[in-house]
Amino acid sequence: MKNKSLVSINDYTKDEIIRILDLAESFERQPRQDILKDKVIASLFFEPSTRTRLSFESAAQQLGASVIGFSSAATSSVQKGETLKDTILTVSNYSDLIVMRHSVDGSARWASEVSPVPIINAGDGANQHPTQCLLDLYSIRKTQGTLDNLDIMFVGDLKYGRTVHSLTMALCHFNTRFHLVSPVELKLPSAVKQHIKSAKLQYEQYTELSEVIPKADILYMTRIQRERFPDPIEYEKVKNSYNLTLSMLENARPNLKVLHPLPRVNEINTDVDSSPMAYYFQQAQNGVYVRQALMAAILGRV
């Protein structure tokens, strides 16, 4: 994986995914190491983000790397009409690795084709967000002790939610049983379901949340994202479909953990936060270790 861009989770084999998770474990034990102190990492956030950007930058700095970049397109020369290609070619002169988020689908693949330095995709529009996927896998493995043979439940916007698509594809390596809970309008796209079928795995679809909870090892909640809806009326119809409360977890398996890529709106009631089953804040913390593992592996320092 040295010098190889990570654009889509499908770019990595099962072994490569496991290698990153193993490395992330070692960074969790010792997050501050000087292994990237002669490296410059560019952090290009053409679209704003809190968690992803700060966790990348924190990960890089804890490994001793210098970080350059911008946190919105408004403060870059994109505002002057510069193309993505030109920005990437310019920044690649100043850095060893580029982390980028962009609102346009496919922008990261394009950047990886024009860039002489490797690219890590930190989210390209509604398409891919592979580092979120890796940190989700890390969180699942850490809380369950394994990735194999689990019952994983996805809840909310399964149609537009890119994290759900990437994670589903990645979990197809691990003999997962999928439980898909969504409003009828927001079901998992058929292309992703086809992927599950090709892996000879099973999925079930539901519209009600509570009946499925006792069957799950992982309850992966997602926000219904207003910005992905072409039609605001469609959004109004489904925005309050699910609300997980503490009492709904009474019949859950004792090992159940609730994950959420964050930010949440109202799909997880705050009374769940104090439950030992709530894992979404630790999940966000795991992002730092996974991103350290990725950057160190791509820059050939582990």
Add this chain to the structure above:
Amino acid sequence: MSDKRKELIVSAISNGTVIDHIPTDRVFQVIKILGLDQLSNPLYFGVNLESKKFGSKGIIKVSNKFFEHEEINKIALVAPSATLIEIRDYEVVDKRDVIIPETVDKIVKCVNPNCITNKEEVTTHFNVIYDENNVMKLSCRYCEKNTSKENIFFI
């Protein structure tokens, strides 16, 4: 009308390629995809011709032009029924069907308006995939969205 006379409706060629059994409404697309409108070779075409198999068909004849397999397979997206006939000295020397290629580059626009190929000057690349009902789709290398057959729009 004999087969011979039917062939002659669109002028016979001594050397070159005949593309037969094109859906009649796709003839102009085929000309464009193959760039035949950019050539200086003599070019003949016919539309709304009688066909036993299809009811109505189109045909193209281009003089002194022969195609590589890859080149001709580009038209499979719009004219999967087409037959290619190579003519040398008025004789048919080769006859073959077009084959749907594994990749489609440059000629098709991605259906996703938010795809980078529709935002900046980026050449399109698609993998040809088949869904569970064996229906062909084009999967964009960049945005990973699928363009279905009815949404195929040529650049």
